[in-house]
Structures are given as C-alpha cells and as structure tokens.
Amino acid sequence: MPAVRGDGMRGLAVFISDIRNCKSKEAEVKRINKELANIRSKFKGDKTLDGYQKKKYVCKLLFIFLLGHDIDFGHMEAVNLLSSNKYTEKQIGYLFISVLVNTNSDLIKLIVQSIKNDLGSRNPVHVNLALQCIANIGSKEMADAFGSDIPKLLVSGETMDVVKQSAALCLLRLFRTTQEIIPGGEWTSRIIHLLNDQHMGVVTAACSLIEALVKKNPDEYKGCVSLAVSRLSRIVTASYTDLQDYTYYFVPAPWLSVKLLRLLQHYPPPDDPGVRGRLNECLDTILNKAQEPPKSKKFNTPMQRMLSFLKLLV
Structure with a gap:
C-alpha cells in the first residue's frame, strides 16, 4: 500500500x-x-x-x-x-x-484510452505509470493495444532514459505473453544497439529483453555478440570512478556483467578474431580479479560470485 x-x-x-x-x-x-x-x-x-x-x-x-x-x-x-x-x-x-x-471488463476501452494518453505525455512520470500498469496487467489485450507504441518509445531518440528503461522491461513482459509483439527487420538492429546506450539502467533492461529475444530467434539477433563483448570489456576495464553509481563492493556493474555473459552463452565463440580476443581478455581479467582477496571481510566479492558463475558456463 x-x-x-x-x-x-x-x-x-x-x-x-x-x-x-x-x-x-x-x-x-x-x-x-x-x-x-x-x-x-x-x-x-x-x-x-x-x-x-x-x-x-x-x-x-x-x-x-x-x-x-x-x-x-x-x-x-x-x-x-x-x-x-x-x-x-x-x-x-x-x-x-x-x-x-479484469481484462474482460467493460471499462477496458476507457482504460486503454487513458493509458494511450499517458504514453503520449511529455511528463516522464505519467509515461512510466502507464508502462508499469501495462506490464502489471501483461495480458494479450495489452499487447494488442500497445504493441506498436512501446517499441517506438523504446528506440526513439527523444525518449528519456528512465522511460526507455521502463519501456524495455514492459516490452519484455508483453513478449512473454505474445511473442509476435516484437517487430523484425530494422527494429532488430535498433533494439540490439541499446546495448551501446550511455545509460547503464537502459543497457541492463535492454540486456534482459535481448536475451529473451535471442532465445526465440538467435540468428536474427546474432549482431548483439560484438556489442555485448564491447560493453563487457568497458565494464571490466572500468575504474571505480567511471561507474561509481553502479559499483558494488569495488566491482563495476557486476549484475550487468553477468547478464552480458548469459547473453553471450547463447552463441558459440565469435568468429571475428578481434571480438574473440576482447572476450578472452575480459574472461581472463574476471578470473584474475576473482583470485584477489576480498576487500570486505563480511562478504565474498561479487567477482568471486561471478567466477562461480563462469565455472557453470564452462
């Protein structure tokens, strides 16, 4: 409440x-x-x-x-x-x-219209409330009503970062209900390139969405591999000050790193020697840092937890 x-x-x-x-x-x-x-x-x-x-x-x-x-x-x-x-x-x-x-309610048309009004609002708070409502209901009716609006909101250059983040998670929720909601073609590249976004929250949400899409159609989204490796490389080599807001126990963005590793797990090693080399460097860096003694006596470092995850991958 x-x-x-x-x-x-x-x-x-x-x-x-x-x-x-x-x-x-x-x-x-x-x-x-x-x-x-x-x-x-x-x-x-x-x-x-x-x-x-x-x-x-x-x-x-x-x-x-x-x-x-x-x-x-x-x-x-x-x-x-x-x-x-x-x-x-x-x-x-x-x-x-x-x-x-209930989605069968006679009020659903009024609700859909109100949500549409808020999705088109210039107030990001109102847009986020609408997206959260769509995701909470998560029905086929919601997917049918907003299946064309949310992808546009997600990839638009005018959309604020907090709204993009919510749009990615909302789209993921609707995709689990109706997989046909995600358009193909040029939309594939635009969604993949969210991995290159400057806002880490957008990248984290987009990574969850892209992994779900990859499970359905790995060939269509194989372009995500190079971008995922590039983003992982930037995280692994980042300093504490580079990603201060996303650092946990001296480790930059550990949860996003795990998401990226899970995404890459759906594909074989990259054919491109440069991309493969960067990926190997990332894995070596993670493994080496995981051997370092914990900086906190209370918990094991997230790097050590990531090491445990890497062992599961191999």
Whole structure:
C-alpha cells in the first residue's frame, strides 16, 4: 500500500488503525462492511467528490481487497483518477486497475484510452505509470493495444532514459505473453544497439529483453555478440570512478556483467578474431580479479560470485 503521510488521507490511516485494533474476525468484518457501505453511498450519492476524496476511498477499497475481501464497485472512480494531473491520484488509479480490473471488463476501452494518453505525455512520470500498469496487467489485450507504441518509445531518440528503461522491461513482459509483439527487420538492429546506450539502467533492461529475444530467434539477433563483448570489456576495464553509481563492493556493474555473459552463452565463440580476443581478455581479467582477496571481510566479492558463475558456463 502507498505510504500514508501525516498531511493526507487521515481517514485511511484511521480505518487501517481500526482494523488492526479489532479483537476478532467478526469485529473486522463488521468494520469493513460499515466502511464499504459508507464508500458505496459516497460514490453513488455525492457528485461533488474531488480527486483527493476519490483517491482516499479507492485506497480503502484496495486495502480491503488485500485483506481478502471481494470488491465489486469503485472501478469507474479509479478509472476517473487516471485523468488527474496529480501524481498521487493517477498512481492510485493505476494501482487499483492493475490489481482489480479484469481484462474482460467493460471499462477496458476507457482504460486503454487513458493509458494511450499517458504514453503520449511529455511528463516522464505519467509515461512510466502507464508502462508499469501495462506490464502489471501483461495480458494479450495489452499487447494488442500497445504493441506498436512501446517499441517506438523504446528506440526513439527523444525518449528519456528512465522511460526507455521502463519501456524495455514492459516490452519484455508483453513478449512473454505474445511473442509476435516484437517487430523484425530494422527494429532488430535498433533494439540490439541499446546495448551501446550511455545509460547503464537502459543497457541492463535492454540486456534482459535481448536475451529473451535471442532465445526465440538467435540468428536474427546474432549482431548483439560484438556489442555485448564491447560493453563487457568497458565494464571490466572500468575504474571505480567511471561507474561509481553502479559499483558494488569495488566491482563495476557486476549484475550487468553477468547478464552480458548469459547473453553471450547463447552463441558459440565469435568468429571475428578481434571480438574473440576482447572476450578472452575480459574472461581472463574476471578470473584474475576473482583470485584477489576480498576487500570486505563480511562478504565474498561479487567477482568471486561471478567466477562461480563462469565455472557453470564452462
């Protein structure tokens, strides 16, 4: 559940406190039924509810659902929150829809239109909320509705890095549902070249997506090998200051390195002598660093963990 701040949704905080203080299951059910009746009457009878009030009542319904109770109303109010320009209201609307709206619902057309509006927004926060909702639902209907929008968002030069990262993961989620969602042809090269992106978060997300694509069609995506080796080489030879935000226990980007190694595992050694040489240098460097004593007594270094993984590869 979203955090309840002292300056907002006091009614939600009081309701949660009441539930926690119930001495029996019967008392909890009685309190919940009372609240459901109150919310239902507010939604039906009060036409002046503002966004804050709708958000509060929708949050209560979410909390009640998480306690194991069925919720059969409030869906339209949640959909209405999607049109809000306030982050918290839009966020709660998307959260409710992701959890409680069936893809066969009559509201799905309204939801799809709202998501399309947010995908086309200039506000990256709104775009990310829409992408997260699509990924959370992850249905064939979502893939059909947004299968052409998300790849464009992923490879566009105008897309912000945080949105590209979310788009790659969203596309991966939909690909697992409908593999036909990923276009071929020129799109293959554009997706592969995300491995060369300057933003490490984009590269990490793209690597997961590309590995899934490689499993389906390794020949089409074999161009990723040279770029994966190049990126791995840059990581392995990087200093602490080069990748300071992605360094863990003095090792630059260890998780991305493992992802790249897993990706390369789907292909035989590169035919190009230069690429093969760089790959061998990377592996030698990793193996040599893994023999160094740990810089921390508390944990083994990620390089040693990577060594264990390399042993599995061979």
